Each structure stands twice: as C-alpha cells, then as structure tokens.
Amino acid sequence: MKILICLGNVPDTTTKIKLVDGKPDLTNAQWVINPWDELALTRAMQLLEDSNNSVAKVDVATVGKISSEPTIRKALAIGADEAFRIDAEPTDAYFTAAQLAQVASNYDIIITGIENADYNGSSVGAMLAELLGFASVSAVSALNIEGSVVKLNREIDGGKEMLTVDTPVVLTVQKGIAIDPRIPAMRGIMMAKKKPLNVLAPVEAENLTEIIAFEMPAPKGSCKMVDPANVSQLVDLLRNEAKVI
C-alpha cells in the first residue's frame, strides 16, 4: 500500500500579516509545512514503521516554485521516501488539485490537511478525489490500517463516526490524526539530500476562483471603563453607543 501526503507550503502560523498594495506581504515570512499536512505525514510515518499493516511507501507532493523546496526537504528528512514538486504557484484550489492529480493516481491513500493555514480554502482534497474518480472522506481525525483494511474516525457534531473505506481514497485530515508533528532526526536530515525530489512541469489547468480583494479584520475597539456605582451610564452606553440593548 502506498500513501501520498499532499503538502502545503505556508507562512509560519505566527507570522503577522500586513497588506501592501492590497495584497498580503509575505516577504519576511518563515515558510513551513502546513500544520495539518505535517500531522498527516507524522501519522503516515507511524503506519510505515508498524509492521501490522501493508503500508510500504510514503511519498509527498507539493505544488510550488523552487522556494518551497526547503519545506519538502524537511518532509524527506522526517522520513518520506520520495518527493514530487509541481513547478507552479498554487494559485487556486482547482488549479492545485489538477496539478496534484498527475502524481496522485498511483497511490492507494492520498491525504491532504483539512485546510491550508494560509488561505484556508479547504477544497483541494475533495476536488482531487473528484478529478481522480476516487472516494473522498473529509474531516478524518484518526487513521488506522489493519492489514489492508483502512479504518477511520470522523468528528461529527456531538460525537465520532467510525468507518472503513476501500482504496483508493482521498482523505482530508484534521486535528487528532497525530498528536505532535515529528521532528526530523540527524540521520533523516543527512539522508534527505540523497532522496529523490522529482520536479514536474505543470499541466494546463484554469483557475476557477479569482481573489477580488483582501481586507484586514477591524481593529479591536478600546475598552471603556464604567464605575460600578454608575449603572445608568453603563445602560446608556450599551443602548446608545454599542446598540446591543
């Protein structure tokens, strides 16, 4: 059984975003593996190391320019066997899914994080499944493989749903799939540069969405302190200024 993890290359989640000329300015951002994808990779590595299943290979794929290579190299250092980089900017979900489809068709389980930490589109996984004609399961919080039986948990309102699926399948995974992302070991870092990192040309695909504008959230209003003895002032402010009563 072969697993493919689709990796997003995203700004570190602590990056302070500024808009310059109406677009997010990411020039000083640190780029990292999308956190959900990193957890997916961690789970896949655990499965690869466990001899009670048929997982034999874990590969990674990303859509990005050469600047995304340090992130994909980290995935190889963590333990992925082989990497694919489709040499294009991931401009929208459909375009990205179409690029990933060229490598994903050979795998039994394809995993994407539930969303990318940058634009939070949450669409690539489902689109990829549709393009490949594979089954798709969303919001997976646990993945176990016994022999070649794939068992999943999904978070649903007020509880969990347990299911088994046939392969090939595309999973979008969320928190719970693994606890902490794995830190690459020295040996892995050393081996990463010898592992294959295949660069593929992008296929023709259109963008189905267009970003019209970005807007920053309104800054938090300042806090007005009211003397506890002055309840009428509080009521007045709530009624006439905040207009909530």
Next chain:
Amino acid sequence: MNFELTEEQIMIRDAAREYAQREAIKDVLERDAKAEFPTHHVKALGELGFLGMMADPKYGGGGMDTVSYVLAIEEISKVDASLSVIMSVNNSLVVWGLEKFGTEAQKDKFLPPLCDGRQIGAFLLSEPEAGSDATHQHTTAEDKGDYYLLNGTKNWITNAHSASIYLVVAQTHPDLKHKGINAFIVDRNSPGISLGPHEDKMGMRSSDTHSVMFTDVKVPKENRIGEDGFGFSFAMKVLEGGRIGIASQALGLASGAYERALAYSKERKAFGTEIANHQAIAFKLADMAVKIENARNLCLKAAWLKDQHKPFGLYSAMAKQYAADIAMEVTTEAVQIHGGYGYVKEYHVERLMREAKLTQIYEGTSEVQKIVISRTILK
C-alpha cells in the same frame, strides 16, 4: 566569504529549536526548582541524533559539521542550558575526544551507545585542588602491568550520576609532571567508584553535578587513551573543542533572554506607550543585539575553522570568553527590562541569568581564556 547557512544547517537549527520550544520548555521550570535530571529529554535528543552530532555515521554519529553543532546548542540553550550542557559534554568532550584520539577498538565499543543516547559520558579533569591549573593532578593511575589502579577525587563533574562512561585524567608518573598524565575510559559501574552528594547549584540545576571518588579502581590497560603520558595533551585538545560548545551555550542564554526581553518590551506599557518606545529600553536592546551578533560570529568562526581542519584554539577561547561575558551582561539586562516580572521564576530570564554565570566559570574561566588568548597573540 559566505555567511549563508546550508539547507541542512538550517534544518538542524530548526529541529533543535522545535525540540526546545515545544518539548524542553514544558518542564524546564519544574526541573530547575526540583534539580531534576532531564532523563526523558536526553533520551529524545539521543534518538534525534543530537548527542553524537559530529561523529562519523559508522559509529552511529550524525556526521554533521561543527557549525551545525553551534546552531543546535544555541537553540537548546535559549530554553534549557542544563540540557545543553549535557549535550555539550557528551558531544564535544566525550564523543569527540574518543573519536579523535581513541583506538578503532575503543571507538567501536564505546561510541555507538554514546551517540544514540543509550548512554551518556562524563569528563573528569577538575580536582578539589586542580581547577584552572590542570597540571597538578592528585588523582593517580598506578601502572600495575596489565591494568591501572586509580585513586583520588574529581570535582564538579557534570553527568557524574547519569553517565555510564567516564573519561578520567590522572597522574601515572609524578616525576614527569604534566607529561606523566594519562587519560582513561572508565566504566562508571567499576568497583571502587563512589559519588559525593548532588551539588546544590545556583543554576544549571537540572544537570547533575557531583564529586567522584576513586578507591583502588582497576582500569584495563586497553582503556588508556593514546600513548603513555598523552593525558594532559588529550585534556587540553579536548577542552579546546569543548569551548565551542560552552561558547554556543552562553550565546544561547544571551539570545534566549534577549528574545524574551524584546517580546516583553513590545507588550508592556509604561507612561502611555510600549516600553520599547522608550529610548532607555530601546538602547539596551540595541546593545544586546550587537553583543549577541558578535558572539554568534565568533562561535561560528571557531566552528568553521575546526571544520576546515585549521587551528581554532585562539578563536574557541575568544568565543568562550566573549560569549560567556556578554551572556552575563545580556541576561542581567533582560531581567532589568522585565522589571519585577524578571525577578520571578515564571518569566524565565532570572534562570537564564543564574545559568549564564556558570559559563564564565566552567570549562576554563574567563580569566583562563584570557591566558590562552594572550599567550597566543604574544607568541
């Protein structure tokens, strides 16, 4: 001249940072309070390859360069200098000393478990009456034909309790003075070894420090390192490299305290604005940043020289002296910037200040570094 780090060096730095900021931080305050050895962290760092980073992969090492080592020690030290001193002693004194000067049989036998964290090592040079002046070794190693007999006391031994392997320096031929000194690989469980009480230290409280007593301890002949009388040279050469580790630790203490002070100064308000907007604080931060950058450059230069197989002793001494001294200054200023909060343990900077003090003392005091530096430049 190239100041760019390689992709691997960046990955190692980031891996160390991730471990420190995510794992070591969790119990660092508690371990400091209880003076508790970080057993689980040592095991994890061993599994990640941080305990034998520079050793040849054929002995289970990481095969990394000294520049990567500086980067990793700085990151761990920003959070936990007790953990980084365990790393430093194991990597640059024990593993490096054995790999550089041990026989093939010694390396095959002792290095693999020291590199992957199954065992850690300790380096036993200081004595109650021989600290900075290491030529006057009172511990004796009497040649008994097919073994040596060790007697004496060693002081201030990092990892004394937790280590499985000791590298011990002792006098075999007192008439030859320092040329009669030998170094030995000693099994910590050998009969005749006993430990003094756990030292109740000001800082680095999570690393275990004891005195070690040897009473008629038999050491097999094949455990001597190098030729008869090589021990003093061995110790000096090993310490030359060890200084890079402690210099990087001092650097990490300084940069860890600075990063905390910088963040705090942008949050804490006084007189209607963040305190970073007051020149008194902004200038302190500027001074700290310059000192840290200087210390980092010295550490990396010493490491680079070592990686190029060029003489590095002058630079490792400069790096150790400068980084240790500025670590004391920068951590003290970080406490000052935090005001009252800096004086309570929750904010970490007081601990970093306590720990910085030791970097001016161990593995050669700042004064000893100045002896090394002045003797070299006056040659």
